[in-house]
Amino acid sequence: MNDAALSTTHVRPLDTQRAINLAVTFWFSIAAIGHGIFFVYILAVFYPPIAESGLYGLQDMHLPAGFREGDTLGNLAAVAHVLLAAIVIGGGPLQLIPGVRRKLPTFHRWLGRSYLLAAVTSAIGGLYMTWTRHSIGDLVSQITISIDGVLILVFAFLALRHVIAGRIAEHRRWALRLFMAASAVWFFRVVLMGWAMLTGGWGIDWETFTGPFLYALGFGQYLVPLVMLQWYFHCEKREASQRAQIAFVSTLVPLAVFMAIGIFAATIGMWLPRM
Template identity: 40%
Template sequence: MINFNADKTLNAAATFWFLVAVLGQWIFVIYIAAFYGSAAVGGNFEKWNKVLPNGYVDGDPIYNLALATHLSLAFTMHFFGPLQLIPQLRSYAPTFHRWNGRIYIATAFIISLAGLYLTWTKVPFGGDRINITINAIAIMVCAAMAYRYARAYNFKAHRRWAIRLFLVVAGVWFFRIGLMFWLAVNKGPVGFDMQSFQGPFLTFLGLAQTFLPLAVLELYFRAQDSSISIAKWFVSIIIFLFTIMMGIGIFAASMAMWIPRI
């Protein structure tokens, strides 16, 4: 009975995290479509510069195309990505799952390459090229591994790499909600300068956007494979706490950045 309750709690914690994450990502998707999409449809690309320090650049069509590709694919990744992780959809619509997965993996490579081009041709706000590059490489590695294990019909390994891909693809999203969580709990910037957008906290957050979600996921996988109830309870608590922090960040980001621009 104890083992059953521990397993049930661990599954509940993971489900709770997934639902909150999907809600937050779909709010982000609506924002991308409403702000960037509407500006593009209306031909008002300069509007992007109200949000992006290195947004639309007059006279640089290659850069602008890369940016438009990156934004449009971000919409695709954050909207369709969560659908890959719904087990009922995998069971009842396997054809959709396979084709959506192929598109998702191909998109992951394209969005990473576009992101690298944008990062290394224009200095990003705060100059954090290294952490952005690390995230892009992590996306491509996870995408390649997910594809490899799917082709090998090793679906347990494929599923785990697909979840890792889902997390690292959301690196920019994690950065935003992590920043807004930090600003909300501290009632202002602590550990960095808002004008230059540099400081030790942002350096930490730049690494955390990729590695912190992966670390929590690895704890979840180990607890899932373990027969020790206390390990399952411990990881469940970590996931619940991580979800609450994520929820605060999502709410703060939605109210301060996304919803006002929709």
């Protein structure tokens, strides 16, 4: 055996930064496909009836809190909520693609403004519907989704404040947090359906739409994505240990695989049947 074979100088150290980039790209590609399917669902299911019947468009649909006879303000909130959801769900992933940001800066700016306005209006509409109409679930689900609404408002304000002040690195961090909070309702559906497919719905009472799993998911729909994002911010830093970076990749990849299963389950079990 020669010296070169024994030498360690030819062995490349594990490139954890590259592994993180690959894992994040893998996660994002799956999330973007899933958002695309939900976007098509929103366009196909809500736009035609609203275009035809206006504020009566959500009457007799699958949304228990979608329509109330005589409640014009509430019906307006519901209609605006589902129409603007298309901008939030369709626009969010587009905003995060570096190539779009670099090559189409004007598009990025305008989509960013529309996304922010849509997320804020949709959150306010959602809060209004949640507290003035009875939907599925109980007080716990009302509280957990309302926390999401408040997070959307706070993150949108901070993302806007930093970009106006020209603090781009800060803006990026708050805009990413806004994306996670505004997509929490998407995470909720994907995790719910993935869980139902893998466990048969353990911890879920489908009649009342309550149960331990649903309570955990009520908080988890935004807390898990936000914690993972914070971990990612930490791993980007120079001083991040390799051990933290490897742990991050080893957590994100299985989560992404579970997300793909959930997207499949939500598409065939929830979205396609209503389209």
